[in-house]
Amino acid sequence: MKAVFKIFFNSVLLALLSITSFSQVNYDDFFTSGTLRIDYYHTGTDKTQQILFKELRKEPYWGGSRTHLIDKFGYGNYMVKVVDTKSEKIIFSYNFCSLFEEWQFTEEAKLTNKGFPESLIVPFPKNEVRIELYSRVFEDNSFGKIYELVVKPDDVFINTEKTVNTEVRKIHYVAEPDKALDLVFIGDGYTKPELNEFYAEVNSTAEFLFSIAPFKDLKDKINIWAVGAVSAESGTDVPQNGIWKSTAMNCNFDTFGSDRYLTSSDFHSIRNYAGLVPCDQICILVNTDVYGGGGIYNFWNITSSKNEYRNEVFAHELGHSLGALGDEYYDSEVSTEDIYNKKTEPYQANLTTLVNFEIKWKDLVSENTKIPTDVNAGNVNVVGAYEGGGYQTKGIYRPYINCRMKALGYEFCPVCQRTLTDVIKYLSE
Ligand SMILES: [Zn+2]
Numbered sequence: 190m191k192a193v194f195k196i197f198f199n200s201v202l203l204a205l206l207s208i209t210s211f212s213q214v215n216y217d218d219f220f221t222s223g224t225l226r227i228d229y230y231h232t233g234t235d236k237t238q239q240i241l242f243k244e245l246r247k248e249p250y251w252g253g254s255r256t257h258l259i260d261k262f263g264y265g266n267y268m269v270k271v272v273d274t275k276s277e278k279i280i281f282s283y284n285f286c287s288l289f290e291e292w293q294f295t296e297e298a299k300l301t302n303k304g305f306p307e308s309l310i311v312p313f314p315k316n317e318v319r320i321e322l323y324s325r326v327f328e329d330n331s332f333g334k335i336y337e338l339v340v341k342p343d344d345v346f347i348n349t350e351k352t353v354n355t356e357v358r359k360i361h362y363v364a365e366p367d368k369a370l371d372l373v374f375i376g377d378g379y380t381k382p383e384l385n386e387f388y389a390e391v392n393s394t395a396e397f398l399f400s401i402a403p404f405k406d407l408k409d410k411i412n413i414w415a416v417g418a419v420s421a422e423s424g425t426d427v428p429q430n431g432i433w434k435s436t437a438m439n440c441n442f443d444t445f446g447s448d449r450y451l452t453s454s455d456f457h458s459i460r461n462y463a464g465l466v467p468c469d470q471i472c473i474l475v476n477t478d479v480y481g482g483g484g485i486y487n488f489w490n491i492t493s494s495k496n497e498y499r500n501e502v503f504a505h506e507l508g509h510s511l512g513a514l515g516d517e518y519y520d521s522e523v524s525t526e527d528i529y530n531k532k533t534e535p536y537q538a539n540l541t542t543l544v545n546f547e548i549k550w551k552d553l554v555s556e557n558t559k560i561p562t563d564v565n566a567g568n569v570n571v572v573g574a575y576e577g578g579g580y581q582t583k584g585i586y587r588p589y590i591n592c593r594m595k596a597l598g599y600e601f602c603p604v605c606q607r608t609l610t611d612v613i614k615y616l617s618e
Contacts (some may be wrong), residue, residue, distance in 0.1 A: 203317065216255035219273060219280045220312035224248040224464065225347075227311075227320055227338065228457055231289040232304035238289070240322065240336035241304065243457075245347045251312045252371040252467030257615050258312075260284050264513030264536050265486045268326040268332050269309050274317045281311050285487035286513070288452060294528070295445050306456040317341050319370055330533050351416070353437075356384075361413040365588045366467030369412040370511075370616045373468040375459065376418050376494075378425045378476035382446075384417045389413040390474055390494045395501040398507075403606040403613075410617040414466045416418045425451070437462065440475045440491060444483065451481035451491050459489060469616050470511055470548040472503070484509030495531045501597040508594050508601065515540040517587040517595035517602075519577040531584045538608040539594060540579045541586050550588050550604045564590055572603055 228243040234381065258281045260268070265284035273280050287303040292298055309320060319339050344518035363369060374394070376387035393412045398404045418437040426433050426441035429448065439455035442448060453459060453473065463471045470487075474494035484490035484506030492503040508514040515537030529535055531542050534549065541549040546560065553572045554560065564571025569590055578587035578595075587595065589602030601609065 206501055212279070214258045214280045215543060216258060216312070219315055220251070220255075221315060222249075222251055223313035224251050225311050225313045225340065226460060227266050227309040227340075228460075229307060229309075229316070229336075230304035231287060231307045231389075232302060233289070233293070233300055235293050235295075235298035238293075238324065238335060241542070242338065243306075245344065246464075247313060247347050247349045248464035250366065250464070250467040252366045252373075252469050253312065254616055254618065255312075256365040256618060259281075261615065262513070262612070264292055264538070266536075268323040268325075269311065270321040270323070271311050271314065272321060273314075274319050276315065280314075280318070283311075283487065284513075286485045287488060288454060288456075288485060290449075291485075292445065305454055308456060308460050310460075311397055314340065315340050319461060327530055330530070332534075351428045351465075353465070355419060355462070355465070356417040358388060358415045358417070359412070360388075360415050361395055361408075363409050363412060363413065364617070366412065368617055369410055370407075370613045371412045371414060371467045371469045373414045373416060373466055373470065374444045374474055375416045375438065375462045376420075376474050376476065377440045377453070377491075378420050378423055378434060378436045379418070380421070380423050381419050382425060384419065385478065386416055387417060387474060390499075394472075394474070394500060394503055400506070401504060403610045404598055407610065407613050410613055412467075414468075416465055418462050420476075423476060425477050428477070438473060440473065442479065442481055449481040450483055451475060451493060452483045453489070453491065456488075460587050470507075472507070472510075482506045486510060486513040498597055501593070504601075505597070508609070509545040512605065512612050513537060514594050514605050514608060515579050517578045517586070517589075517592050519580055519582045529579055529581065529585060533578065535585070537579070538603045539592070539602070541574060542584060542605050543574060543586060546574065548606075553588070553603055553607070561586060 226246040230241040232239050260282045265286045268284045270279050271281035323338040324335045325334050329465045380385045399408050399569050420436040422434040424434045429442045438453050438459050440453040442451050444450040444452040471489040473491040477493045478495040480496045482492040482502040490506035490510035534545050558573045561572045562575050574586040579585040588604035591599040592602035
């Protein structure tokens with residue numbers, strides 16, 4: 190079985206691992222048990238970007254680690270830092286990607302300004318902090334600051350209202366949220382009478398996840414939650430067919446002209462539901478049988494819940510949203526030559542330009558494997574560097590002949606498995 194993915198971008202601009210200085214931060218010295226959410230609009234054109242602040246919110250739970258507070262991976266095109274203003278110490282950081290940066294590659298972005306709702310999610314501080322947002326610079330992979338905001342935790346305008354009220358269920362619960370990866374499933378396009386279908390689909394997705402590597406060996410580090418969001422109408426938007434449905438998270442097909450690219454721009458609504466439980470990863474199941482999905486690093490993953498390939502698509506999108514993995518396919522119809530700066534290494538752990546292969550997966554390549562590696566029958570299941578990946582036939586190399594990040598029906602390759610395992614351990618230790 191081979192399915193050709195169209196563009197499931199998970200990131201666009203090019204990037205390299207950032208060097209972060211690590212110093213231990215004691216969670217209880219600086220943070221309480223809730224989440225501080227900074228809502229804003231990410232606006233701009235193909236060449237510009239601007240952050241327009243909306244509001245601060247407090248959510249009741251913190252789902253992340255209380256031990257690992259400074260990002261060590263350097264993935265993604267945006268970086269968030271929380272600085273204690275009294276000591277000027279960095280007390281928390283994480284990285285992510287966004288829908289806005291993908292939109293910047295569209296024709297529309299050359300013609301108009303547009304804004305996308307986004308939120309920054311950090312543990313709720315005890316004292317005054319400065320939230321800094323950085324964006325990756327294409328030319329040299331560095332991060333440049335694009336926004337900062339000082340937050341006082343006693344600010345009376347921090348909104349604590351519970352905007353949505355709906356049933357939540359623990360589908361698989363093995364550890365306290367700071368000791369587990371918390372996957373939060375939210376349904377979109379399910380009416381109240383259809384909610385039982387949603388819970389059944391979360392159960393079967395979880396069963397599939399725990400049957401594949403590396404998740405089957407990490408079952409004791411993963412909590413699964415289901416948030417039963419109720420939509421006014423059943424289904425989802427398909428703009429090219431004139432179909433528009435009123436749903437809780439406003440998902441739609443046809444994103445950026447790709448019929449299978451299923452996304453939502455309504456991040457603040459999504460976050461209202463995700464904030465009802467401790468959350469590390471937002472997984473949205475859309476009530477449709479049409480093939481499609483999307484996954485963006487530390488943002489969300491979205492999958493059709495009734496298509497026959499749903500589980501395979503979910504696993505692929507989780508590769509993007511959890512592991513910041515790049516697509517290993519290169520037969521995309523879309524010309525995306527300018528996505529990667531081939532003079533540097535991409536941040537995606539499973540793609541290389543061979544500019545600095547040492548920092549990639551060279552340690553997993555055996556001595557008698559030639560780099561670059563030929564695609565031939567003798568090299569099936571051999572870790573190497575195969576030309577073709579990240580939507581390009583030349584100049585970008587992938588670790589394995591086939592992998593879930595290349596096509597449906599394959600396991601994650603050893604490099605992708607290692608990456609996902611490292612991220613899950615980071616979030617659960
Ligand atoms: Zn792979």
